[in-house]
Amino acid sequence: MSRLDRMKELVDQLNEARKFYYAKDREVMSNLEYDKLYDELENLEKETGVIRANSPTQQVGYEAAVELPKVRHESPMLSLGKTKDVETLRAFIDGHKTLLSWKMDGLTVVLTYRDGSLSKAVTRGNGVIGEVVTANARVFENLPVKIPYQGELVLRGEAFITYSDFAKINSELMGVDAKYKNPRNLCSGSVRQLNNEVTAKRHVHFFAFTLVKADGVDFQNSRLYQMNWLKDQGFETVEERVVTSETLDEAMDYFSTQVLNNDFPSDGLVALYDDIAYGDSLGSTAKFPRNSFAYKWADEQAETTLTEIEWSPSRTGLINPIAIFDPVELEGTTVSRASVHNVSILKGQQLGIGDKIMVYKANMIIPQIAANITKSGNVRVPDTCPACGEKAEISAISGIETLVCGNPKCPAKQMKAFTLFTSRDALNIEGLSEATLKKFMAHGMIHDFGDIFELDQYKDKIKSMDGFGEKSWNRLWKGIIKARHTTLPRLIYGLGIPNVGAANAKLICLDLGQDLEAVRNADADRLSQVPGIGRVIAGSFVKYFENEENQKNLDHLLQHLDFEEISVSSEQKLSGQNFVITGSLEHFENRNELKTLIEEQGGKMTGTVTSKTNYLINNDIDSNSSKNRKAKQLNIPILSEDSFLELLE
Helix, strand or coil, rough: HHHHHHHHHHHHHHHHHHHHHHCCCCCCCCHHHHHHHHHHCCCCCHHHHCCCCHHHHCCCCCCCCCCCCCCCCCCCCCCCCECHHHHHHHHHHHHCCCCEEEEECEEEEEEEECCEEEEEEEEEECCCCECCCCHHHCCCCCCECCCCCCCCEEEEEEEEHHHHHHHHHHHHHCCCCCCCHHHHHHCCCHHHCCHHHHHHCCCCCEEEEEEEEECCCCCCEEEEHHHHHHHCCCCCCCCCEEEEECCHHHHHHHHHHCCCCCCCEEEEEEEEEEEHHHHHCCCCCCCCCEEEEECCCCCCEHHHHEEEEEECCCCCEEEEEEEEEEEEEECEEEEEEEEEECCCHHHHHHCCCCEEEEEECCCEEEEEECCCCCCCCCCCCEEEEECCCCCCEEEECCCEEEEEHHHHHHHHHHHHHHHHHHHCCCCCCCCCCCHHHHHHCCCCCCCEECCCCCCCHHHHHHHHHCCCHHHHHHHHHHHHHHHEECCCCHHHHHHHCCCCCCCHHHHHHHHCCHHHHHHHCCCHHHHHHHCCHHHHHHHHHHHHHHCHHHHHHHHHHHCCCCCCCCCCCCCCCCCCCCEEECCCCCCCCCCCHHHHHHHHHCCECCCCCCCCCCCCCCCCCCCCCCCCCCHHHHHCCECCCHHHHHHHC
């Protein structure tokens, strides 16, 4: 193969990987593999003098394909030049006072504050055009929405989800086609939600790393001074250390040790000249700024032998491949397992039992397969589920192949279904853990949800089980009795209907008048009329209730439940009215507070302005935002908060 042909192949491979990474929040190759191919392409471009127009070396990012409004950044957000060599980093520092900080592995967001309030948040996007996520930024866990500084402040930082929250959230996700691979993917999907209620539940955090603009403040020509000033404004910033060429080694020792203890994801370090004027005077190349440089961890790798592919069923029916290999020492710990994530990656790496593989810890934390040396490709994708023995099939979603068990009675599925049903946002049965559920299922005590409320017939047997006694039984039964009194949205969510989360369940029940019979008998056309419910969700909903066994099990469950009425105002002044909220609020603490009032008055809140919208609430009536423009185009009244409150008088 000629060098030019190889370049074309590399461009296609890398762009495909970029598309999945940036636009679809999925990965089809490891960071290590991507970097290796990228470096090969870059070297070939230097050797040949040929650069393809669509080469990833000439682009900063991949434009996300979502329905959020897009805006152009005031100045392009460039990538950083990078190295894995400490001496190259030392040469960059070259006697200059430099800030060394974490290179965060999340989603970069640009924030604008005016008059002391957050007015705009935009994702990095492709570096030139980003997506407006202001409403979502307002629910970041640690982000100040008001600051002392009253001028216009523009700063950049990283939105991220901690490893601990990632593990918890990923384990609870229902109705998704695949688990999120890492915190970065989960964060990207969370920040770019159309409903910021979902964002709030994902516990997104934010670390500021660059101050772009703050007129009228003397920063004493120091980036360190800027960071300390941002801290005074209420922002959390990336941890930084001031280094020189002579003190670099000590700082590197600190960061390389600390990364193992961090609960947040980072994939390296960033070096930034402290001298603002000097750094700015250097300008930039077409792709990289000259005042900063990135150091990526030189991942410790080890060669080992693949001994097994374990297929692990999940509650959604996905059967995920896990690589088992001879134990090796990496970053101070023993590693013997690594997720292969899906069938596409399994095939792409040509994995086979007995293959010599290279493994590493991504970001020094997550075990990954770096490369397959022998590539025998002898692993056979099973055609049956390891949990139930029933037929398993390969499903291709968004170009990614996954293995799926279609058996609704698969014990792995059932276990997870019971776990969801008893969870906090569903029936919220205290004392009924996953381990306890496993015991009851193993003893044949529960087969469907209704059986949980009949466990008193096994009272004596349960009290004699390991880990149980009179006190444990009483606590469990008290929790079960309490759970009998619930709400219709909690029940619908707890049924585990694919793609129907807690928020969607609430929307459906509200639109159908909190009427159980109307909910269980609704057709796809009716459900699609519910604001926020599309054809996919409607189809999943109808399919669930078309199943006779699901209906039978629900009837059994309903024998034990009674529903509390949703509190609504006796005089519903907003009955039948659809509202959209945008912009900042003055009279209400947050959007959820305003949403609650609208729903109590018989109205509904949706996220998008359509012909069915009755009012758009925006204190900036003359704003040129996309929602304002759409409302004016459709002749939909735009109300300030004050005008909205007048509707209730």
